[in-house]
Amino acid sequence: xxxxxxxxxxxxxxxxxxxxxxxxxxxxxxxxxxxxxxxxxxxxxxxxxxxxxxxxxxxxxxxxxxxxxxxxxxxxxxxxxxxxxxxxxxxxxxxxxxxxxxxxxxxxxxxxxxxxxxxxxxxxxxxxxxxxxxxxxxxxxxxxxxxxxxxxxxxxxxxxxxxxxxxxxxxxxxxxxxxxxxxxxxxxxxxxxxxxxxxxxxxxxxxxxxxxxxxxxxxxxxxxxxxxxxxxxxxxxxxxxxxxxxxxxxxxxxxxxxxxxxxxxxxxxxxxxxxxxxxxxxxxxxxxxxxxxxxxxxxxxxxxxxxxxxxx
Numbered sequence: 109x110x111x112x113x114x115x116x117x118x119x120x121x122x123x124x125x126x127x128x129x130x131x132x133x134x135x136x137x138x139x140x141x142x143x144x145x146x147x148x149x150x151x152x153x154x155x156x157x158x159x160x161x162x163x164x165x166x167x168x169x170x171x172x173x174x175x176x177x178x179x180x181x182x183x184x185x186x187x188x189x190x191x192x193x194x195x196x197x198x199x200x201x202x203x204x205x206x207x208x209x210x211x212x213x214x215x216x217x218x219x220x221x222x223x224x225x226x227x228x229x230x231x232x233x234x235x236x237x238x239x240x241x242x243x244x245x246x247x248x249x250x251x252x253x254x255x256x257x258x259x260x261x262x263x264x265x266x267x268x269x270x271x272x273x274x275x276x277x278x279x280x281x282x283x284x285x286x287x288x289x290x291x292x293x294x295x296x297x298x299x300x301x302x303x304x305x306x307x308x309x310x311x312x313x314x315x316x317x318x319x320x321x322x323x324x325x326x327x328x329x330x331x332x333x334x335x336x337x338x339x340x341x342x343x344x345x346x347x348x349x350x351x352x353x354x355x356x357x358x359x360x361x362x363x364x365x366x367x368x369x370x371x372x373x374x375x376x377x378x379x380x381x382x383x384x385x386x387x388x389x390x391x392x393x394x395x396x397x398x399x400x401x402x403x404x405x406x407x408x409x410x411x412x413x414x415x416x417x418x419x420x
């Protein structure tokens with residue numbers, strides 16, 4: 109059992125420290141944002157699984173009740189293989205630390221979801237103030253697209269059931285039909301991929317554990333990669349040039365091409381659309397996706413290895 113805990117700690121520290129730093133320096137995530145998002149999610153899942161399995165083993169070693177419930181259906185040889193009765197003294201401290209971390213993570217996720225729900229309600233209330241003739245709740249009877257009378261050119265999506273796409277009349281007058289199609293396809297890409305849930309998860313983890321490199325990089329990269337992924341969705345349907353021009357026209361008044369702008373990502377997105385980077389081949393994409401999917405299996409393999417080897 110001690111060896112399992114140490115090995116789980118090594119895997120968690122590696123996935124939380126050196127690996128995300130190396131991933132942020134790589135150039136292929138810009139070419140394949142969807143694959144990169146999957147890799148980041150697999151890294152986060154690996155760390156969380158390491159913590160959960162280590163917490164389970166530690167609790168079984170410290171508390172006899174947990175041990176009895178957890179290993180009740182297992183043969184005696186399996187229980188003996190973990191050697192839970194000979195747990196070192198630091199197991200109790202590690203179990204307490206992991207339990208506190210699990211409780212803190214749950215609290216951060218709940219707080220983020222509550223805050224997101226509050227912000228969504230405020231956005232809907234503000235939208236009703238700008239369009240008082242709309243019925244409360246913005247029912248789906250009006251369709252997934254809402255045109256808002258406003259001179260300010262803008263378009264966005266509001267998460268919900270169903271998601272609501274909103275575009276202002278200023279954007280309709282400023283953009284061509286093809287550019288409007290690109291903007292709406294971009295926003296639908298966010299909605300169909302449920303990027304809001306990924307953003308909530310990354311924000312909660314980064315807020316709760318700001319000193320862990322994996323979670324801070326995960327939050328930063330998620331906010332960037334979801335935009336690149338939605339740009340790719342729009343460019344595949346409407347073309348790179350049309351999507352880039354739509355992005356420029358819709359954000360020109362915000363200083364999209366200014367290097368000093370806080371919206372510097374917009375300029376990077378325009379450059380990327382005008383000069384599309386080479387994509388990974390199908391084989392490389394499949395290998396990267398498969399390898400990332402196998403990484404979260406390491407904590408489970410480490411945890412179940414003693415029990416599997418003890419079976420006849």
